[in-house]
Amino acid sequence: MTTESELSATYVLEFPGGYTRTTGPVIGRFLTELRDARIVGVRTADQRTLVPPLEYDPHTGDPVTEEFVQVGPAGTVAEWVWVQAPRKNHPLDRPFAWALIKLDGADTTLVHAVDAGHKKAMRPGLRVRPRWRAERIGQITDIECFVPDVTMIVSPVRAEYTITPGRALTRFLEGVRDGVFLAGHCATCDKVYVPYRISCPECGSLIAAERQVSDTGTITTFAINNLPDPRAPQVPFVSAYILLDGADTPMIALVGDVPAHEVRQGMRVRAVWLPESERTLAMTNIKWFAPTGEPDAELEN
Amino acid sequence: MGNRCAIIGIGQTHYTTKRRDVSMAGLVREAALRALADAGLTFKDIDAVVIGKAPDLFEGVMMPEAYLADALGAAGKPMTRVHTAGSVGGSTALVGASLIQGGVHERVLVVAYEKQSESNATWALSTHLPYNASLVVGAGGYFAPHIREYMRRSGAPGHIGTLVAVKDRQNALKNPYAHLKIPGIDRAMVESTPMLWEPIRYLETCPSSDGACAMVLAAEHAVTGRPAWVHGTAMRSEPIFRAGRDTVNPQGGKDCAADVYRQAGITDPRREIDVAEVYVPFSWYEPMWLENLGFAAENEGWKLTEAGCTALDGDTPWNASGGVLSSNPIGASGLIRFAEAALQVRGMAGEHQVEGARKALGHAYGGGAQFFAMWIVGADKP
Numbered sequence: 001m002t003t004e005s006e007l008s009a010t011y012v013l014e015f016p017g018g019y020t021r022t023t024g025p026v027i028g029r030f031l032t033e034l035r036d037a038r039i040v041g042v043r044t045a046d047q048r049t050l051v052p053p054l055e056y057d058p059h060t061g062d063p064v065t066e067e068f069v070q071v072g073p074a075g076t077v078a079e080w081v082w083v084q085a086p087r088k089n090h091p092l093d094r095p096f097a098w099a100l101i102k103l104d105g106a107d108t109t110l111v112h113a114v115d116a117g118h119k120k121a122m123r124p125g126l127r128v129r130p131r132w133r134a135e136r137i138g139q140i141t142d143i144e145c146f147v148p149d150v151t152m153i154v155s156p157v158r159a160e161y162t163i164t165p166g167r168a169l170t171r172f173l174e175g176v177r178d179g180v181f182l183a184g185h186c187a188t189c190d191k192v193y194v195p196y197r198i199s200c201p202e203c204g205s206l207i208a209a210e211r212q213v214s215d216t217g218t219i220t221t222f223a224i225n226n227l228p229d230p231r232a233p234q235v236p237f238v239s240a241y242i243l244l245d246g247a248d249t250p251m252i253a254l255v256g257d258v259p260a261h262e263v264r265q266g267m268r269v270r271a272v273w274l275p276e277s278e279r280t281l282a283m284t285n286i287k288w289f290a291p292t293g294e295p296d297a298e299l300e301n
Numbered sequence: 302m303g304n305r306c307a308i309i310g311i312g313q314t315h316y317t318t319k320r321r322d323v324s325m326a327g328l329v330r331e332a333a334l335r336a337l338a339d340a341g342l343t344f345k346d347i348d349a350v351v352i353g354k355a356p357d358l359f360e361g362v363m364m365p366e367a368y369l370a371d372a373l374g375a376a377g378k379p380m381t382r383v384h385t386a387g388s389v390g391g392s393t394a395l396v397g398a399s400l401i402q403g404g405v406h407e408r409v410l411v412v413a414y415e416k417q418s419e420s421n422a423t424w425a426l427s428t429h430l431p432y433n434a435s436l437v438v439g440a441g442g443y444f445a446p447h448i449r450e451y452m453r454r455s456g457a458p459g460h461i462g463t464l465v466a467v468k469d470r471q472n473a474l475k476n477p478y479a480h481l482k483i484p485g486i487d488r489a490m491v492e493s494t495p496m497l498w499e500p501i502r503y504l505e506t507c508p509s510s511d512g513a514c515a516m517v518l519a520a521e522h523a524v525t526g527r528p529a530w531v532h533g534t535a536m537r538s539e540p541i542f543r544a545g546r547d548t549v550n551p552q553g554g555k556d557c558a559a560d561v562y563r564q565a566g567i568t569d570p571r572r573e574i575d576v577a578e579v580y581v582p583f584s585w586y587e588p589m590w591l592e593n594l595g596f597a598a599e600n601e602g603w604k605l606t607e608a609g610c611t612a613l614d615g616d617t618p619w620n621a622s623g624g625v626l627s628s629n630p631i632g633a634s635g636l637i638r639f640a641e642a643a644l645q646v647r648g649m650a651g652e653h654q655v656e657g658a659r660k661a662l663g664h665a666y667g668g669g670a671q672f673f674a675m676w677i678v679g680a681d682k683p
Binding site for chain 2: 165223224229231252254
């Protein structure tokens with residue numbers, strides 16, 4: 001059975017070849033200038049500049065003067081609306097803005113497309129300039145669209161280094177590969193520095209004595225990090241100052257195997273090492289420090 | 302201390318997240334030209350330029366002083382770059398002052414800036430080197446443990462940081478140049494924001510700002526306009542990996558304060574200093590520095606904060622401008638502290654003016670709280 005609603009047909013009404021539009025002297029001058037990549041307006045009797053020009057002053061109905069003035073080509077966006085999904089006959093095939101643009105020297109605004117890339121780039125006051133078509137024929141579309149002024153450039157900077165660990169770091173990393181923390185003992189200050197180093201940051205003396213310190217220690221203080229970063233552990237993660245038993249300087253390390261909010265100052269922890277077969281000359285041999293379960297240490301005041 | 306040194310011109314840009322309308326050269330010129338206008342001078346009247354900013358990795362411009370020399374009228378003049386991490390703004394002022402005090406120059410332009418919007422400071426401060434484990438934590442992650450330790454040692458109640466966060470932002474509402482302006486800010490608002498690096502909440506941290514600050518410093522016989530006078534200058538640093546280093550109350554800060562107070566003849570800073578501009582990028586650093594700078598006994602600083610002593614109408618106002626918590630173009634932040642101290646004793650701080658301020662402290666710290674810069678400025682000649 002056929003219903004009325006199923007009965008439909010496409011019907012095109014299009015004058016063959018297109019209608020013509022006789023421009024008259026004023027619009028014709030405007031389009032002729034466009035073909036030469038210039039934008040002109042026309043002066044009214046009270047010295048305002050209409051862009052696009054008209055044959056009459058729209059406020060008074062009086063004829064305009066015969067004085068044409070070049071305006072722009074730059075201008076300022078007065079109002080705008082964003083087109084997220086352009087239609088087939090829109091001037092651009094990507095999201096763009098329709099804008100009312102007041103060209104420099106004009107007293108009225110011109111409607112045109114702005115290829116701003118993103119809605120957030122649009123604002124009243126945005127400075128724009130025309131992007132001209134290479135082939136111009138004397139139509140408003142001789143201006144493909146307007147584009148924002150250049151206000152920023154991207155400046156890629158890349159420095160590539162070869163990092164060669166010195167004697168002290170190499171020695172420390174050898175220890176870490178073997179599952180031990182090596183420290184330097186300053187004989188003058190009687191202080192034990194971890195990681196191992198060969199000069200004392202306090203007195204400047206050469207450190208001759210190497211010591212092995214424990215892989216257990218005490219959390220002196222810590223932060224719970226909640227800001228995600230692709231290079232960091234998954235949040236929340238605890239970064240702690242850990243004073244290894246036998247050392248006089250704390251090291252900063254990750255704390256794991258315990259919920260972040262159960263970590264305490266004074267908590268006793270031990271390094272969790274990667275299996276020997278997976279170790280390299282790097283600090284990543286230590287997965288993190290985990291609670292030992294011993295009673296908390298007393299903290300100094 | 303050498304010859305007398307006066308601050309005769311101060312210029313600031315408005316501090317904001319993104320100054321998309323100016324280049325780096327335009328930004329520093331804006332501050333410099335305002336400082337020169339304040340002094341009634343032009344670049345021609347300047348003998349030397351000292352510029353400061355934080356790590357080059359922030360904007361990725363290596364040795365920006367070379368690029369900015371002619372933008373600051375330094376062609377044919379001595380140009381010096383200073384860099385002491387976050388304290389660099391303060392150090393820049395002190396290097397400039399030393400050129401006057403040492404009799405080398407008559408008028409020196411000091412400028413500091415940061416255009417943080419060109420990249421990301423946390424990225425620049427958290428480079429991940431080979432051989433290390435990656436713990437990307439940025440400045441907040443670095444300082445949070447020291448704040449936690451202060452809270453433990455002092456027994457300060459948890460809301461002290463909130464009080465500072467509110468107080469400094471209320472002051473910022475009175476400073477036309479301040480970046481963060483949060484009308485109606487209160488404790489509930491601060492406490493409702495998330496913990497970024499526990500125990501530091503979002504609104505207990507400083508913003509990322511673009512901005513520049515400049516000052517014209519002059520020898521006594523070259524003074525124009527309304528001077529503030531330098532009464533003392535001091536810088537200290539300490540090794541960050543020293544065994545037993547007190548990261549809550551660093552020795553370098555105590556020594557620096559003792560030195561600058563001795564030069565200025567100050568024995569009781571809380572009573573004798575009318576207003577202090579102190580580098581407080583995380584709210585808890587106010588009580589910590591109250592102790593480090595001798596305004597309160599150890600573990601007692603938070604009591605001054607809690608009692609409102611550091612408020613604009615308190616007995617010892619801290620950060621009347623809104624401080625680093627309200628505006629943080631990192632390289633300039635120290636210089637802004639020094640400039641705001643000078644503005645106060647010149648009586649030109651406008652709505653955030655501390656009534657009758659005659660003596661002020663400018664303070665900056667940097668790195669892992671290992672670099673310190675301070676000056677005392679006064680309305681009277683030293």
